[in-house]
Amino acid sequence: MTTRAASSDEPDATGSGALELRGIVKYYEKPGRGSVLVLDEVDIDVDAGAFVSLIGPSGCGKTTLMNVVAGLVDPNEGTMRRDGRTVSPDNLSLGYVFQDDRLLEWRTVAQNVRFALKARDVPTEEREGRIEHYLDMVGLAPEADNYPSRLSGGMRQRVAIARALAVEPEMLLMDEPFSSLDEITAGDLREELLDIWRTEGMTVLFVTHDINEAVFLSDTIYMMDRRGQVFARRDVDIERPRHYEDPSVAQREAELYGEFHAHVTS
Amino acid sequence: MRRLARFGWTLASAVVLVGLWWLGSVAFPLVVPGIGDTLAQLAVVLTSPGPYGHPWYFHVWKTAEMIAVSVAIAMVVGSIVGVALGTSSRLESATSSWVYGWLAAPSLVIVFVFGIWFGFDATAGYVAVPVVITPFVVLNMWEGARNLDPQLAEMAAFFGADRYQTFTEVIVPQLVPFLFSSLRSALSIGWKITLLVEALLLTRGVGYMFKRGFDNYDLTSMMAWLIVFVALLVVVEYGVLVPLHRRLTHWRPEAEGVRLAE
Numbered sequence: 395m396t397t398r399a400a401s402s403d404e405p406d407a408t409g410s411g412a413l414e415l416r417g418i419v420k421y422y423e424k425p426g427r428g429s430v431l432v433l434d435e436v437d438i439d440v441d442a443g444a445f446v447s448l449i450g451p452s453g454c455g456k457t458t459l460m461n462v463v464a465g466l467v468d469p470n471e472g473t474m475r476r477d478g479r480t481v482s483p484d485n486l487s488l489g490y491v492f493q494d495d496r497l498l499e500w501r502t503v504a505q506n507v508r509f510a511l512k513a514r515d516v517p518t519e520e521r522e523g524r525i526e527h528y529l530d531m532v533g534l535a536p537e538a539d540n541y542p543s544r545l546s547g548g549m550r551q552r553v554a555i556a557r558a559l560a561v562e563p564e565m566l567l568m569d570e571p572f573s574s575l576d577e578i579t580a581g582d583l584r585e586e587l588l589d590i591w592r593t594e595g596m597t598v599l600f601v602t603h604d605i606n607e608a609v610f611l612s613d614t615i616y617m618m619d620r621r622g623q624v625f626a627r628r629d630v631d632i633e634r635p636r637h638y639e640d641p642s643v644a645q646r647e648a649e650l651y652g653e654f655h656a657h658v659t660s
Numbered sequence: 661m662r663r664l665a666r667f668g669w670t671l672a673s674a675v676v677l678v679g680l681w682w683l684g685s686v687a688f689p690l691v692v693p694g695i696g697d698t699l700a701q702l703a704v705v706l707t708s709p710g711p712y713g714h715p716w717y718f719h720v721w722k723t724a725e726m727i728a729v730s731v732a733i734a735m736v737v738g739s740i741v742g743v744a745l746g747t748s749s750r751l752e753s754a755t756s757s758w759v760y761g762w763l764a765a766p767s768l769v770i771v772f773v774f775g776i777w778f779g780f781d782a783t784a785g786y787v788a789v790p791v792v793i794t795p796f797v798v799l800n801m802w803e804g805a806r807n808l809d810p811q812l813a814e815m816a817a818f819f820g821a822d823r824y825q826t827f828t829e830v831i832v833p834q835l836v837p838f839l840f841s842s843l844r845s846a847l848s849i850g851w852k853i854t855l856l857v858e859a860l861l862l863t864r865g866v867g868y869m870f871k872r873g874f875d876n877y878d879l880t881s882m883m884a885w886l887i888v889f890v891a892l893l894v895v896v897e898y899g900v901l902v903p904l905h906r907r908l909t910h911w912r913p914e915a916e917g918v919r920l921a922e
Contacts, residue, residue, distance in 0.1 A: 464818055488818075496815040500833040500911045509829060513821035541911045561819065 411442040418472035434622040447608040450618030489558030504538040548579035565597040693880040701884040730789035738797025746805020785857035804838025
């Protein structure tokens, strides 16, 4: 236990509402291989309203860590706290944008958003307004009655984003949401995401293996390694709105890449 | 017009078939009944009065009744068993060999066994036909349940969908293609077994009419009844299966040019 964790027994002095994960351990029993440690005593803080990224090579447990927050994975050890209180994923207001869009092919764009609203027990009379609002936000209002199979990959991921936003979460979880898109589409979507993040004032927890993407998007970056440990927390102090061609983005990316390299070879 | 072209080819193949029939009847008049004779016999079949209004209607209706009830039973039982097998690995390892054994049992034997148990009665058919076709549905739905996408289930669980919403909006739509191919194999095997039951055990239905033609060495009557029977299949295919398929898969990108009827 770190001193930070000890101090968080009292209500947070700033009342920031940061989500604090402490000592998260997750291992899986694999036949013939004993138990495989995926998350090793992970501590992270997600400040309210911040854009926080988890980066690391594939298989480092970053998605597992996010699924712990989402409640899709039960950790073997560890706690989640907010304002000094232990919270479970059920207490959090979360939206999730998965790596692959996970849309229901047999439902129209609007119906896909409605699915999440119904699942979250949003009152019926509120649903249509929200569907319209969030589809409009991601620029897909004209496709409301279209089926996902007739949309491009970028448009499908926009639907998934609208679905996650429509439940009006305090925290948006995103698991490599742009990694299967072409770079031009991904670039546009990142800028749109930052616009939405700014206007909606929510917290974003973002998983990626792309250091450049993490630097462009994040306030804070947690770096993970294949042993399931978070080995560094780095802030990105580049002024917003950021630009891809900004040399300071490239410079920060190079610094973080260097750190990764040094950590892996050490 | 692709549609028109497709219709043209369908028509052409039908014309060729009739042409081959005609050639056959000219070349082997003793074994292939002539088209004219068959149509005349068909007219007799369709117009002769009987105790049930028109007897052809009675026989076709009885056959359709048995197949419809049997397919309905097989679809319900087979879906439940198949999905249970596909979602529970314990049940799968315990009972999968039973399903394969069931599938391997010759349908003729099953019909005979139920004939002995229930006698020369329609009940035997209403039991034997579902027993024969259900394992085909089981096999299909088993495969379908194994193909359910765990990621969609995770998505539904994350957003908090309850069991009912998950079942109706996530699970069932994924099973629809498998339900449809189940229906298709249940029907195509069911027809054959129904006819077998009628020919062996019963004194009504299209199968019995074939058997009567056979007993009397009356090939022309059998051909006429074959036409009636094929007409029934075509009605079911284009009247039920094609529209149903179109309705269930309208969200698919390839639905615009439905290629269902093979």
